[in-house]
Amino acid sequence: MPVGATLTEKILARAAGLPAVRPGEVVTCRVDLALLLDSGGPRRIWPRLQELGVGVWDPDRIVLCTDHFTPAVDPESAAILKLTRDFAAHFGIRRFFDMRGIGHVVLAEQGFLAPGMFACGGDSHSSMGGAFGCYMAGFGAIEMTGIVVTGEIWLQVPETIRAHWRGQFAPGVVAKDIMLFLCRDLGMENAFRVIEFGGETVARMPMPERMVLTNMAAELGAETGIVAADETTLAALRAAGRSPAADALDWRGDADATYLASHDYDAAALAPQVAAPHSPANSGAVTDFSGEHIDQAYIGACVGAKLSDLRMAAEVLRGRRVASGTRLLVAPASTRAMAEAAADGTLATLTAAGAYLLPTGCGACAALGAGILAEDETCISSTNRNFQGRMGANSARVYLGSPYTVAASAVAGRIADPREFLA
Amino acid sequence: VTGGGSHIVRGRAWVFGDAVNTDVMAPGLYFKAPFEELARHCLEAVNPDFASQVRPGDIVVAGRNFGVGSAREQAAMALRHLGVGAVLAASFGRIFYRNALNFGLPALFFPAAGEIAAGDSLEVDVVAGRIRNTTSGREWTVNGLPPHLMDMVAAGGLMPWLKRRLATGGIGAGT
Numbered sequence: 371m372p373v374g375a376t377l378t379e380k381i382l383a384r385a386a387g388l389p390a391v392r393p394g395e396v397v398t399c400r401v402d403l404a405l406l407l408d409s410g411g412p413r414r415i416w417p418r419l420q421e422l423g424v425g426v427w428d429p430d431r432i433v434l435c436t437d438h439f440t441p442a443v444d445p446e447s448a449a450i451l452k453l454t455r456d457f458a459a460h461f462g463i464r465r466f467f468d469m470r471g472i473g474h475v476v477l478a479e480q481g482f483l484a485p486g487m488f489a490c491g492g493d494s495h496s497s498m499g500g501a502f503g504c505y506m507a508g509f510g511a512i513e514m515t516g517i518v519v520t521g522e523i524w525l526q527v528p529e530t531i532r533a534h535w536r537g538q539f540a541p542g543v544v545a546k547d548i549m550l551f552l553c554r555d556l557g558m559e560n561a562f563r564v565i566e567f568g569g570e571t572v573a574r575m576p577m578p579e580r581m582v583l584t585n586m587a588a589e590l591g592a593e594t595g596i597v598a599a600d601e602t603t604l605a606a607l608r609a610a611g612r613s614p615a616a617d618a619l620d621w622r623g624d625a626d627a628t629y630l631a632s633h634d635y636d637a638a639a640l641a642p643q644v645a646a647p648h649s650p651a652n653s654g655a656v657t658d659f660s661g662e663h664i665d666q667a668y669i670g671a672c673v674g675a676k677l678s679d680l681r682m683a684a685e686v687l688r689g690r691r692v693a694s695g696t697r698l699l700v701a702p703a704s705t706r707a708m709a710e711a712a713a714d715g716t717l718a719t720l721t722a723a724g725a726y727l728l729p730t731g732c733g734a735c736a737a738l739g740a741g742i743l744a745e746d747e748t749c750i751s752s753t754n755r756n757f758q759g760r761m762g763a764n765s766a767r768v769y770l771g772s773p774y775t776v777a778a779s780a781v782a783g784r785i786a787d788p789r790e791f792l793a
Numbered sequence: 794v795t796g797g798g799s800h801i802v803r804g805r806a807w808v809f810g811d812a813v814n815t816d817v818m819a820p821g822l823y824f825k826a827p828f829e830e831l832a833r834h835c836l837e838a839v840n841p842d843f844a845s846q847v848r849p850g851d852i853v854v855a856g857r858n859f860g861v862g863s864a865r866e867q868a869a870m871a872l873r874h875l876g877v878g879a880v881l882a883a884s885f886g887r888i889f890y891r892n893a894l895n896f897g898l899p900a901l902f903f904p905a906a907g908e909i910a911a912g913d914s915l916e917v918d919v920v921a922g923r924i925r926n927t928t929s930g931r932e933w934t935v936n937g938l939p940p941h942l943m944d945m946v947a948a949g950g951l952m953p954w955l956k957r958r959l960a961t962g963g964i965g966a967g968t
Contacts, residue, residue, distance in 0.1 A: 396941045409824075410864060422955055439825075446825035494864040494888055510866035510892040516951050520964050524941065558812065559858040561887040591861055591886060649812065736863070737821035757816040757862060764838045 376530040376623040377598055378564045381505040385488035393529045393562075393630075398522050403431055403482060403506075405491035405499075406518075407473045409438035409732075410511035412457035413450050418515045426461050427521040433465040433482055434458050435473035438738050440731040471704025471730050472672040474498040478581060479706055481610025485599035485621040490517055495672055495754065497592070500584035501577060502607075503599030503621050505564075508588065528562050528593045529630035530623070534569035537638035542788040544682065545579040546674065546752070546772035548635075549586035550643035553650040556633075560592040563630060566623070567597050571637040577606045578678040585673040586754050589650045598622040642788055644750070645770040648758040656775055659785045666749040667692070667780035668761075669773055670701035670728070671735040674752025677707040677716075679773040683752075684716045686777035686791045687723035693783030699741045701728035723781075737762050750779045800920040800947075802878035802899065804850035807843060808911040809836070811856035815889055818860070818868035828867070828874065835871040849876030852917060854909045856882065860889020869893040879917050881906055881924065894942055897950035903935050919946075 385399035442448035458466035485503035492514040499506030587595025645653040702708040734741030735753040743762035756768035774788035817838040823831040859882035869892040881903035893900040899919035913928040922937035948954040
């Protein structure tokens with residue numbers, strides 16, 4: 371390796387077949403893995419393949435998941451799901467996961483990502499995969515069409531910003547709070563940049579929490595987010611039945627790599643964060659928003675309804691009840707998370723507290739599934755985005771918070787500080 | 794470069810602020826509806842008149858981070874479908890920017906976007922990066938389309954470009 375490369379530069383150089391790359395350079399990368407979802411996947415790509423008269427470049431490099439329109443609730447969603455299944459059968463896509471969960475989470479559960487990989491996904495939160503020490507970024511369906519045909523994509527090599535966290539979280543503070551804070555601190559305009567997360571706080575995080583960091587690199591507007599692999603990464607891959615390569619831990623930035631900026635943050639000083647309507651960057655300490663009445667509390671999405679997130683909610687809800695006048699909806703991120711939460715009693719805790727359990731899928735997060743908001747309603751959500759109209763009516767107001775904060779708010783019937791419930 | 798092969802776009806300015814996101818350009822509520830219906834709701838949350846009154850060739854002028862958010866290509870497609878000739882913004886969300894160019898919708902970084910008023914008549918050379926406000930008489934030069942994407946945008950976007958590459962054997966093992 372040449373002297374002074376960041377992790378991202380090393381991966382992109384390898385994928386582009388070049389000895390080294392530098393920020394600003396435009397390169398063409400070979401794609402190791404392409405994630406297609408029912409939303410921007412077959413329904414948009416297949417007609418284009420037909421128009422071009424070509425098939426897919428490599429069915430074994432494609433992972434296909436249904437998540438945005440599951441389960442079918444009307445003729446349109448039923449047709450979209452059927453077309454997705456037909457696509458998998460027609461092109462012989464063996465890694466097809468139908469109604470098994472949100473694609474970004476399924477990829478992690480299956481151990482399909484590995485350090486040093488170059489992967490693309492047809493959804494902005496594909497950045498979540500970067501938690502595994504790979505470069506994984508989101509693209510539109512038109513560009514995924516290009517990948518499916520050619521196996522390659524152009525990139526302008528991004529600059530890297532380092533976000534290092536030291537210290538231990540206070541009780542009730544988690545990775546989600548880091549990201550809501552960073553949306554304010556780094557802003558949402560970081561195109562042509564990668565955010566590399568590190569430091570002792572990140573090193574102590576289990577994979578599901580690291581995945582929150584890289585998932586919401588999308589909210590930072592970054593090309594993607596990345597966390598260099600360590601023993602935690604390798605243990606997760608082994609638990610998924612994979613054998614990490616002998617050089618997996620060599621995928622890290624050089625000591626003399628050049629960064630656009632390096633930020634050092636103190637996790638111990640971080641309070642639970644909430645982002646107010648209509649932007650993840652409108653964030654502040656939960657105490658700034660306490661008291662706002664909540665019609666709906668939502669635990670859902672790739673970022674906020676993994677098993678660990680359901681357990682956070684249960685920790686707050688154990689022995690408590692959702693407030694009268696407030697509803698709590700829970701849509702686990704995968705069927706595995708659902709099954710594990712059923713097995714360990716987490717779901718029973720949630721439902722005993724009055725939670726309404728919804729099917730696995732992207733659901734209300736993007737106003738596609740059950741749980742959308744009516745005019746003028748207020749919601750607090752463990753999802754990643756609160757743009758106007760995102761979860762339903764244009765006049766609906768969505769606050770973002772961690773699963774702890776959402777659960778605490780559901781109990782209080784107003785935005786509440788989870789620290790009051792975890793003491 | 795645009796539709797008819799010209800690289801000059803002329804039209805009225807539709808002016809938007811900062812951080813206009815793709816959810817308001819292509820609301821999820823209409824994802825399952827026919828595309829024409831989704832396009833009718835493009836940007837309605839920030840300007841209810843836009844979709845019904847925008848005319849072919851009109852130019853969207855916006856502040857920072859235009860198209861922040863989701864990968865949904867329907868955002869760029871809706872603007873194209875409504876006839877928008879070019880988008881000039883102080884900066885763009887990364888996926889929206891790529892999607893726009895992939896649909897042959899020229900997108901230029903325009904730091905002085907804030908100096909354009911709604912309804913101004915603009916003339917934009919998307920290759921040279923020359924922007925003329927024929928209402929105010931002012932003129933700016935910005936970066937034109939990126940050189941490595943010029944051919945693709947000139948072809949009308951990724952689909953026509955892929956067709957051309959396939960026809961000339963430019964795609965295959967080892968390319």
